[in-house]
Amino acid sequence: MCGRYALLAKADLAEAYFDLAELDDLPERYNIAPTQPILVVVAGERQAPGSNLPERRAMLLRWGFMPGWVKDPREFPLLINARAETAIGKASFKAAMRHRRILVPASGFFEWRRPAEKGAKAQAYFIRPRKGEIVAFAGLMETWSSADGSEVDTGAILTTAANSDISRIHDRMPVVIRPEDFSRWLDCRTQEPRDVADLMKPIDDGFFEAIPVSDKVNKVANMGPDILDPVEERAEEAPEKNKGTEAPPSSDQLSLF
Numbered sequence: 001m002c003g004r005y006a007l008l009a010k011a012d013l014a015e016a017y018f019d020l021a022e023l024d025d026l027p028e029r030y031n032i033a034p035t036q037p038i039l040v041v042v043a044g045e046r047q048a049p050g051s052n053l054p055e056r057r058a059m060l061l062r063w064g065f066m067p068g069w070v071k072d073p074r075e076f077p078l079l080i081n082a083r084a085e086t087a088i089g090k091a092s093f094k095a096a097m098r099h100r101r102i103l104v105p106a107s108g109f110f111e112w113r114r115p116a117e118k119g120a121k122a123q124a125y126f127i128r129p130r131k132g133e134i135v136a137f138a139g140l141m142e143t144w145s146s147a148d149g150s151e152v153d154t155g156a157i158l159t160t161a162a163n164s165d166i167s168r169i170h171d172r173m174p175v176v177i178r179p180e181d182f183s184r185w186l187d188c189r190t191q192e193p194r195d196v197a198d199l200m201k202p203i204d205d206g207f208f209e210a211i212p213v214s215d216k217v218n219k220v221a222n223m224g225p226d227i228l229d230p231v232e233e234r235a236e237e238a239p240e241k242n243k244g245t246e247a248p249p250s251s252d253q254l255s256l257f
Helices: 011-018 094-099 179-186 193-199
Strands: 004-007 029-032 037-043 056-063 081-083 101-106 108-113 123-129 135-145 151-161 172-174 208-213
Touching: 004 101, 011 056, 011 101, 037 135, 037 179, 094 135, 101 151, 101 179, 108 172, 108 208, 135 179, 179 193
Parallel strands: 056 151, 081 151
Antiparallel strands: 004 029, 004 108, 037 056, 037 101, 101 135, 108 123, 123 208, 135 151, 151 172
16 A cells, blocks of 8 residues: 655646646645645647657646545545556546546655564655655546536555565555656557556565665655654564555545545
């Protein structure tokens, strides 16, 4: 799963990395949590051949996917992640996989290694690229409309099986899209889900490094840079198998609506 992440890159770096139109200043966000607004990248208007105009645009949406057919969001679970292995055919994500694929800029994500010993504290990690300051997670978006006509843009991050580096911590990780594949992933006009299925796989070993951090990240109210301070790693234990897309411990999440 991916239940928390950070975005620390400056606006000019994000503009260049994603080929975006001018961005306003990006505030450093150290502890992005479900239900909060998140920055995402979507395909822009198709440009004429030879144009040097940006290919993509940025927008904000709420982290917590809501399919358009949901009538009462209070009776629907908060979907912060979508499993890459099943998203193409799953009712909740099928339409978005075909028509509304997005990129989620990040500087890294948080994960927890939960020991098998009952009552033992989980070890939190900040998992970041070894090279560079920014990475793109694959995502899906949907605009949910209420009965009164109001709308909210919502989204989820796609996850896949963890690679060897991450599997000692958790069995899932976000799908990473490399810059050379941005256009293909975002092109929902000509690229059907089966055409981009090869992109939804674990990133190569060695891409990420995992830094043990304190449990300050568990609380949404902790938003300062100190949550990234390295700590001494707790003794290695066999991680307890994690299930589903539940939020991290003590998440203090707000309601999506």
